[in-house]
Amino acid sequence: MCEVCVMGKQHRKPFPKKSSRASQPLDLVYSDVCGPISPTSIGGSRYFLTFTDDFSGKTWVYVLKEKKEVLGKFKEFKNLVEKQSVS
Numbered sequence: 001m002c003e004v005c006v007m008g009k010q011h012r013k014p015f016p017k018k019s020s021r022a023s024q025p026l027d028l029v030y031s032d033v034c035g036p037i038s039p040t041s042i043g044g045s046r047y048f049l050t051f052t053d054d055f056s057g058k059t060w061v062y063v064l065k066e067k068k069e070v071l072g073k074f075k076e077f078k079n080l081v082e083k084q085s086v087s
Contacts, residue, residue: 026081
């Protein structure tokens with residue numbers, strides 16, 4: 001028996017069922033800006049911005065024509081989730 005063959009047949013431990021580090025919705029939100037994308041969208045957007053809630057896995061996506069729109073979209077996202085969490 002060669003060492004590589006034995007290691008290749010070893011079983012791995014399963015991933016934990018709950019990998020979330022947040023204890024409630026919107027405790028931890030990940031964000032990413034992607035682009036520039038070519039070709040542009042029909043509306044002329046070259047970037048997109050994502051917000052992902054660590055607890056629920058829910059993702060919001062915003063399309064952007066320019067990177068400088070990120071702060072405005074973040075404020076829009078923040079207002080949206082604050083209104084939804086109060087209701």
